[in-house]
Amino acid sequence: MGDKDGDTRLKEFLVILSRRIGYRLSRLIDIAEYAGEAEVIEVKEGDGKIYGIRLRFKSETRDDVFHYALVGRYGAKCTCEANTLGNELCKHIVAGLIIMEAISLGKYGKDIDIDEMKWLESHGDAQRRGVQNPGTSSNISDGGPPH
């Protein structure tokens, strides 16, 4: 039922997301595939839309380790090292956005509102700065963001 339409709309969402966060589309398509491995712990919804999701991912390097990601309107966090140490928009969070969009399309027939997610924009900026300044590993040393 409407699967093709849903795929097309999900693809369009990936294109928009790719511009927003500065990831290549091919990378987002890989992450969308990886999202299939996520275990959805909780979906937060109300007023006819999805506004948050909690996920669990098995670590790719260690069998006994799980990463927990929380994605919502006002922020996102994840327990993996890229997010906690590097303050990066890690692939678990991006996968969370893609899963939210897929659920929203399937259940409500509409896109999630990424304009509402202001935290995505700051991550997009960080991503662009990271491209301009390849010496990124050094900025972990001062113990975290200034604010």
Ligand SMILES: [Zn+2]
């Ligand atoms: Zn993560």
